[in-house]
Amino acid sequence: MKKRSRSYYRHQRNRAIKHKLNILTNVWSLDPEEDNAHSWIAHPGKLSKAKLNCSCDLCKYEKNYNIVKPHIKAKLDQMEKEINDFLSE
Template sequence: MKNRSRSYYRHQRNRAIKHKLGILINVWNWDLEEDGDHSWIANPGKLSKAKLNCSCNLCKYEKNYKIKKPHIKAKLKQMKKEISDFLSE
Protein backbone atom coordinates (compact mmCIF):
# COMPACT_ATOMS: atom_id res chain seq x y z
CA MET A 1 0.00 0.00 0.00
CA LYS A 2 1.27 3.43 -0.84
CA ASN A 3 2.08 5.89 1.90
CA ARG A 4 -0.20 8.82 1.33
CA SER A 5 -0.35 11.98 3.33
CA ARG A 6 -3.33 13.50 5.07
CA SER A 7 -3.46 16.21 2.45
CA TYR A 8 -4.02 13.57 -0.26
CA TYR A 9 -6.96 12.03 1.60
CA ARG A 10 -8.33 15.49 2.42
CA HIS A 11 -8.12 16.46 -1.26
CA GLN A 12 -9.92 13.29 -2.39
CA ARG A 13 -12.66 13.76 0.22
CA ASN A 14 -13.18 17.39 -0.79
CA ARG A 15 -13.23 16.39 -4.46
CA ALA A 16 -15.96 13.79 -3.80
CA ILE A 17 -17.99 16.28 -1.76
CA LYS A 18 -17.72 18.91 -4.51
CA HIS A 19 -18.75 16.37 -7.17
CA LYS A 20 -21.81 15.19 -5.21
CA LEU A 21 -22.82 18.74 -4.31
CA GLY A 22 -22.71 19.54 -8.03
CA ILE A 23 -25.03 16.60 -8.70
CA LEU A 24 -27.46 17.83 -6.05
CA ILE A 25 -27.51 21.35 -7.47
CA ASN A 26 -27.36 20.68 -11.21
CA VAL A 27 -29.10 17.32 -11.63
CA TRP A 28 -31.52 17.18 -8.73
CA ASN A 29 -32.16 20.97 -9.02
CA TRP A 30 -31.61 21.73 -5.37
CA ASP A 31 -31.66 25.36 -4.41
CA LEU A 32 -29.29 26.25 -1.58
CA GLU A 33 -31.63 28.94 -0.23
CA GLU A 34 -34.72 26.69 -0.21
CA ASP A 35 -33.02 23.49 0.95
CA GLY A 36 -30.61 25.16 3.36
CA ASP A 37 -32.07 23.25 6.30
CA HIS A 38 -31.24 19.84 4.80
CA SER A 39 -28.43 18.03 6.61
CA TRP A 40 -26.35 17.63 3.44
CA ILE A 41 -26.40 21.37 2.82
CA ALA A 42 -25.82 22.30 6.45
CA ASN A 43 -23.03 19.71 6.84
CA PRO A 44 -21.56 19.00 3.39
CA GLY A 45 -19.00 16.59 4.90
CA LYS A 46 -21.79 13.99 5.07
CA LEU A 47 -21.69 13.87 1.27
CA SER A 48 -18.30 12.17 1.35
CA LYS A 49 -19.94 8.84 2.20
CA ALA A 50 -23.42 9.50 0.85
CA LYS A 51 -24.76 7.44 -2.01
CA LEU A 52 -26.59 9.52 -4.60
CA ASN A 53 -28.09 6.63 -6.51
CA CYS A 54 -31.07 7.01 -8.75
CA SER A 55 -32.97 3.96 -9.93
CA CYS A 56 -35.59 5.68 -12.06
CA ASN A 57 -36.35 4.40 -15.56
CA LEU A 58 -34.64 7.40 -17.12
CA CYS A 59 -31.29 6.83 -15.37
CA LYS A 60 -31.32 3.02 -15.50
CA TYR A 61 -32.95 2.62 -18.92
CA GLU A 62 -30.71 -0.22 -20.13
CA LYS A 63 -31.06 -2.17 -16.91
CA ASN A 64 -34.82 -1.84 -16.64
CA TYR A 65 -35.47 -2.80 -20.25
CA LYS A 66 -32.76 -5.53 -20.48
CA ILE A 67 -30.72 -3.77 -23.18
CA LYS A 68 -27.21 -5.18 -23.43
CA LYS A 69 -24.19 -2.91 -23.27
CA PRO A 70 -22.14 -2.42 -26.46
CA HIS A 71 -19.14 -4.45 -25.29
CA ILE A 72 -21.42 -7.39 -24.45
CA LYS A 73 -23.11 -7.12 -27.86
CA ALA A 74 -19.69 -7.17 -29.55
CA LYS A 75 -18.61 -10.28 -27.62
CA LEU A 76 -21.85 -12.07 -28.50
CA LYS A 77 -21.47 -11.14 -32.16
CA GLN A 78 -17.88 -12.44 -32.17
CA MET A 79 -18.93 -15.69 -30.49
CA LYS A 80 -21.74 -16.23 -33.01
CA LYS A 81 -19.29 -15.60 -35.87
CA GLU A 82 -16.83 -18.15 -34.44
CA ILE A 83 -19.62 -20.74 -34.06
CA SER A 84 -20.83 -20.20 -37.62
CA ASP A 85 -17.24 -20.43 -38.94
CA PHE A 86 -16.69 -23.66 -37.00
CA LEU A 87 -19.93 -25.23 -38.26
CA SER A 88 -19.33 -24.20 -41.86
CA GLU A 89 -15.96 -26.02 -42.01
Protein backbone atom coordinates in the same frame (compact mmCIF):
# COMPACT_ATOMS: atom_id res chain seq x y z
CA MET B 1 1.19 0.33 -2.64
CA LYS B 2 1.62 4.06 -3.06
CA LYS B 3 2.21 6.15 0.00
CA ARG B 4 -0.19 9.03 -0.07
CA SER B 5 -0.44 11.84 2.39
CA ARG B 6 -3.46 13.03 4.31
CA SER B 7 -3.68 16.05 2.07
CA TYR B 8 -4.17 13.80 -0.97
CA TYR B 9 -7.06 11.93 0.65
CA ARG B 10 -8.53 15.19 1.95
CA HIS B 11 -8.38 16.66 -1.55
CA GLN B 12 -10.09 13.62 -3.11
CA ARG B 13 -12.81 13.64 -0.45
CA ASN B 14 -13.47 17.37 -0.92
CA ARG B 15 -13.52 16.90 -4.69
CA ALA B 16 -16.17 14.17 -4.41
CA ILE B 17 -18.24 16.26 -2.01
CA LYS B 18 -18.05 19.27 -4.33
CA HIS B 19 -19.11 17.14 -7.30
CA LYS B 20 -22.10 15.68 -5.45
CA LEU B 21 -23.16 19.10 -4.13
CA ASN B 22 -23.11 20.30 -7.72
CA ILE B 23 -25.45 17.43 -8.67
CA LEU B 24 -27.77 18.26 -5.76
CA THR B 25 -28.01 21.93 -6.67
CA ASN B 26 -28.09 21.72 -10.47
CA VAL B 27 -29.77 18.39 -11.24
CA TRP B 28 -31.96 17.80 -8.21
CA SER B 29 -32.61 21.55 -7.80
CA LEU B 30 -31.99 21.63 -4.05
CA ASP B 31 -31.31 25.18 -2.94
CA PRO B 32 -28.81 25.41 -0.05
CA GLU B 33 -30.52 28.50 1.38
CA GLU B 34 -34.04 27.03 1.29
CA ASP B 35 -33.38 23.33 1.91
CA ASN B 36 -31.22 23.63 5.02
CA ALA B 37 -33.30 20.92 6.70
CA HIS B 38 -32.00 18.29 4.27
CA SER B 39 -29.19 16.37 5.96
CA TRP B 40 -26.89 16.48 2.92
CA ILE B 41 -27.14 20.26 2.73
CA ALA B 42 -26.79 20.78 6.48
CA HIS B 43 -23.85 18.33 6.73
CA PRO B 44 -22.13 18.10 3.33
CA GLY B 45 -19.47 15.72 4.69
CA LYS B 46 -22.07 12.95 4.47
CA LEU B 47 -21.82 13.22 0.70
CA SER B 48 -18.34 11.69 0.69
CA LYS B 49 -19.85 8.20 0.88
CA ALA B 50 -23.37 8.93 -0.34
CA LYS B 51 -24.65 7.32 -3.50
CA LEU B 52 -26.56 9.73 -5.72
CA ASN B 53 -28.27 7.31 -8.03
CA CYS B 54 -29.98 8.90 -10.97
CA SER B 55 -32.23 7.15 -13.45
CA CYS B 56 -32.76 9.99 -15.88
CA ASP B 57 -32.43 9.46 -19.63
CA LEU B 58 -29.03 11.13 -19.74
CA CYS B 59 -27.46 8.95 -17.04
CA LYS B 60 -29.08 5.66 -18.08
CA TYR B 61 -29.23 6.15 -21.85
CA GLU B 62 -28.34 2.57 -22.79
CA LYS B 63 -30.77 1.09 -20.30
CA ASN B 64 -33.75 3.29 -21.22
CA TYR B 65 -33.34 2.82 -24.97
CA ASN B 66 -32.24 -0.86 -24.90
CA ILE B 67 -28.82 -0.21 -26.42
CA VAL B 68 -26.21 -2.91 -25.84
CA LYS B 69 -22.94 -1.62 -24.41
CA PRO B 70 -19.92 -1.99 -26.71
CA HIS B 71 -18.01 -4.51 -24.58
CA ILE B 72 -21.08 -6.75 -24.31
CA LYS B 73 -21.75 -6.42 -28.04
CA ALA B 74 -18.17 -7.49 -28.77
CA LYS B 75 -18.56 -10.57 -26.57
CA LEU B 76 -21.85 -11.48 -28.25
CA ASP B 77 -20.30 -11.08 -31.70
CA GLN B 78 -17.36 -13.29 -30.69
CA MET B 79 -19.68 -15.99 -29.33
CA GLU B 80 -21.80 -15.87 -32.50
CA LYS B 81 -18.66 -16.23 -34.63
CA GLU B 82 -17.54 -19.26 -32.59
CA ILE B 83 -20.95 -20.89 -32.98
CA ASN B 84 -20.94 -20.32 -36.74
CA ASP B 85 -17.40 -21.73 -37.01
CA PHE B 86 -18.45 -24.81 -35.00
CA LEU B 87 -21.54 -25.41 -37.10
CA SER B 88 -19.70 -24.92 -40.39
CA GLU B 89 -17.18 -27.68 -39.63
